[in-house]
Amino acid sequence: MSLIECVPNFSEGRDEATLAALEAAILSVSGILLLGREADPDHNRSVFTFVGEPAAVVEAAVRAVGVAAERINLTQHQGVHPRIGAADVVPFVPVEDLTLADCIPIAHRAGEEIWRRFGVAVYFYEAAALAPDRERLENIRLGKITGGPDLGSPHPTAGATVVGARQFLIAYNINLATPDLGIAQDIARQIRTSSGGLPHVKALGLPLASRNQAQVSMNLTNFEVTPPHVVFQAVEAAARARGVAIASSELIGFVPRRALEMAFNDLLRFENFHAARVLENALAAKLKESAR
Amino acid sequence: MSLIECVPNFSEGRDEATLAALEAAILSVSGILLLGREADPDHNRSVFTFVGEPAAVVEAAVRAVGVAAERINLTQHQGVHPRIGAADVVPFVPVEDLTLADCIPIAHRAGEEIWRRFGVAVYFYEAAALAPDRERLENIRLGKITGGPDLGSPHPTAGATVVGARQFLIAYNINLATPDLGIAQDIARQIRTSSGGLPHVKALGLPLASRNQAQVSMNLTNFEVTPPHVVFQAVEAAARARGVAIASSELIGFVPRRALEMAFNDLLRFENFHAARVLENALAAKLKESAR
Numbered sequence: 001m002s003l004i005e006c007v008p009n010f011s012e013g014r015d016e017a018t019l020a021a022l023e024a025a026i027l028s029v030s031g032i033l034l035l036g037r038e039a040d041p042d043h044n045r046s047v048f049t050f051v052g053e054p055a056a057v058v059e060a061a062v063r064a065v066g067v068a069a070e071r072i073n074l075t076q077h078q079g080v081h082p083r084i085g086a087a088d089v090v091p092f093v094p095v096e097d098l099t100l101a102d103c104i105p106i107a108h109r110a111g112e113e114i115w116r117r118f119g120v121a122v123y124f125y126e127a128a129a130l131a132p133d134r135e136r137l138e139n140i141r142l143g144k145i146t147g148g149p150d151l152g153s154p155h156p157t158a159g160a161t162v163v164g165a166r167q168f169l170i171a172y173n174i175n176l177a178t179p180d181l182g183i184a185q186d187i188a189r190q191i192r193t194s195s196g197g198l199p200h201v202k203a204l205g206l207p208l209a210s211r212n213q214a215q216v217s218m219n220l221t222n223f224e225v226t227p228p229h230v231v232f233q234a235v236e237a238a239a240r241a242r243g244v245a246i247a248s249s250e251l252i253g254f255v256p257r258r259a260l261e262m263a264f265n266d267l268l269r270f271e272n273f274h275a276a277r278v279l280e281n282a283l284a285a286k287l288k289e290s291a292r
Numbered sequence: 293m294s295l296i297e298c299v300p301n302f303s304e305g306r307d308e309a310t311l312a313a314l315e316a317a318i319l320s321v322s323g324i325l326l327l328g329r330e331a332d333p334d335h336n337r338s339v340f341t342f343v344g345e346p347a348a349v350v351e352a353a354v355r356a357v358g359v360a361a362e363r364i365n366l367t368q369h370q371g372v373h374p375r376i377g378a379a380d381v382v383p384f385v386p387v388e389d390l391t392l393a394d395c396i397p398i399a400h401r402a403g404e405e406i407w408r409r410f411g412v413a414v415y416f417y418e419a420a421a422l423a424p425d426r427e428r429l430e431n432i433r434l435g436k437i438t439g440g441p442d443l444g445s446p447h448p449t450a451g452a453t454v455v456g457a458r459q460f461l462i463a464y465n466i467n468l469a470t471p472d473l474g475i476a477q478d479i480a481r482q483i484r485t486s487s488g489g490l491p492h493v494k495a496l497g498l499p500l501a502s503r504n505q506a507q508v509s510m511n512l513t514n515f516e517v518t519p520p521h522v523v524f525q526a527v528e529a530a531a532r533a534r535g536v537a538i539a540s541s542e543l544i545g546f547v548p549r550r551a552l553e554m555a556f557n558d559l560l561r562f563e564n565f566h567a568a569r570v571l572e573n574a575l576a577a578k579l580k581e582s583a584r
Contacts, residue, residue: 003575005571013429019295019521029352033575033579033582035574035575035577035578049576051575057467095575096572109460109574132415168571173469219570229556229559232560232561233414246561247561248562248563249560249561249562249565250563250564251562251564251565251569253569254570255570255571256570256572257509257570257571257572258570259550260552261553262553262572263552263556263559263560264520264521264555264556266542267521267524267555267559268520268521268524269538269540269541269557270540270542271467271540271541272542272543273541273543277543277545277546278546278547278548278549278552279327279460279547279548280548280549281549282328282546283295283325285325285342286325286327292324
């Protein structure tokens with residue numbers, strides 16, 4: 001069974017009736033597993049995480065975009081998070097028996113339905129981008145691209161939706177045993193891709209007033225290249241060089257099993273570990289094989 | 293469906309024809325899932341891991357012991373691993389819908405068939421032991437018990453087989469970047485339970501002639517108390533104190549998923565990690581829920 005994940009971001013994080021309507025739209029498609037729903041009132045934004053077979057996930061995403069277009073009026077929107085649409089970003093992520101390449105036509109199909117059914121303009125980004133300058137979401141948001149939407153023209157109240165295919169993103173924070181924000185910012189700069197650090201890492205230094213700690217807040221956009229344990233080691237070394245210890249690590253949302261397998265393999269310096277050495281994996285594979 | 297695992301150890305790790313005959317005997321029973329087969333030439337020992345319903349697993353184990361008794365001559369055996377039988381140890385392990393207590397009569401039935409069909413003496417150990425001094429495999433191997441085998445008397449060339457029921461065991465070796473056997477033996481003594489080290493750890497220092505390395509060879513008999521990463525850290529510290537580096541780690545057989553989750557949580561110092569944060573676990577839980 002192929003499984004794909006969709007993590008749509010909507011420009012509504014306050015009105016419970018709208019959040020409930022978005023959830024109902026997603027769950028109106030059978031075979032959808034809703035893993036998470038998070039809303040932030042300051043950002044005035046919500047994120048739903050759901051998984052299922054591709055056709056069901058596309059349908060659930062499209063229906064939710066329809067509800068967003070109907071209920072969210074961007075011209076009256078207030079919130080600190082940048083946005084260009086009522087349904088702002090709709091990424092599709094490979095989970096099981098599916099590659100990133102497989103997710104590209106799936107994203108394109110979803111985009112076509114969004115334009116066709118609701119008259120909401122669509123931009124395609126990341127792996128589903130139709131031109132290199134549209135790969136980065138920031139470029140589309142900031143208008144740093146040539147030409148308009150890939151499909152249609154902006155909806156008067158619902159704007160445009162950015163639809164794409166990307167790898168699983170791990171939201172990972174490391175809290176330092178110091179309130180010194182400068183140190184967290186220095187470490188973030190040292191390890192992030194944009195200033196020559198580790199590949200596929202976005203990082204910011206943030207103050208955590210309630211804890212009297214500074215945090216290195218990160219998105220790992222390709223964990224198979226740069227997994228959490230590699231980031232942990234880099235941050236630990238950078239902190240140690242500044243005389244600071246790590247207080248703890250924090251995960252926002254989910255982490256794929258593969259990231260645990262990579263950490264186990266590397267940190268215990270295995271010479272013969274692989275996923276099939278995990279009892280439950282071996283058993284599941286054999287059961288699948290014998291069911292054929 | 294009840295699933296039980298059997299992990300027989302045979303005193304042959306070099307002769308491919310014998311290994312193939314052992315495998316064929318196991319697979320001659322229908323419903324057996326053979327998860328692994330590993331052989332080590334220095335140990336001159338092989339380990340098969342298979343799973344299935346209890347009656348099938350008992351029959352497969354008994355047939356393989358018969359092949360071992362026929363093909364392996366202990367009087368001509370050379371290898372660094374201690375042993376008392378051609379089929380040396382035959383443990384039964386609960387996997388699904390089965391407790392450790394359920395595995396005791398299953399082990400006894402297997403032992404009775406081994407003595408009855410092949411004239412190979414049987415000792416029962418761990419949870420299947422018939423006397424407390426027979427619970428520990430080492431006591432049986434070293435003759436530190438009162439009386440002889442639980443069933444029969446030693447076979448002239450195949451010796452005795454130790455049959456038992458136990459919890460999942462992780463066979464874990466750490467190879468040192470030194471051929472100095474004394475150092476591996478020192479470290480083994482330092483970390484093993486029997487000399488006051490970590491709980492539920494059996495450890496031996498062994499020479500690996502083919503690699504010019506010394507090995508700390510271990511069995512972790514309760515990985516939820518002492519998981520592999522804790523052992524790795526202890527061996528690494530003990531080796532470092534002796535000026536020696538770790539060359540690599542090696543897993544024999546399988547490791548339960550839970551051991552990876554424990555390592556990930558501890559080594560990355562998570563404050564909010566738990567199994568439900570693993571995407572595939574969250575998904576499986578939802579699928580189970582939605583199937584109800």
